[in-house]
Amino acid sequence: MLFFGVDILIQQNPSWKNKRIALVTNNAATTNYLQPSRLALLQNGFNIV
Numbered sequence: 001m002l003f004f005g006v007d008i009l010i011q012q013n014p015s016w017k018n019k020r021i022a023l024v025t026n027n028a029a030t031t032n033y034l035q036p037s038r039l040a041l042l043q044n045g046f047n048i049v
Contacts, residue, residue: 004030006037010044017046 006029021041029037041048 002032004032004037006040007032010040013044017044020047020049023048 010031023038023041025037027036031037031040038048
């Protein structure tokens with residue numbers, strides 16, 4: 001199975017995920033399940049601003 005960087009980031013569950021995080025991306029950036037990266041990060045508790 002192919003894992004993208006966002007998939008690994010979600011799996012690692014870093015301690016800094018509650019801090020303000022800026023995400024520069026476009027709508028083509030997805031997880032390996034084709035979910036938009038920004039939505040996947042938000043659903044996993046990352047504080048995306």
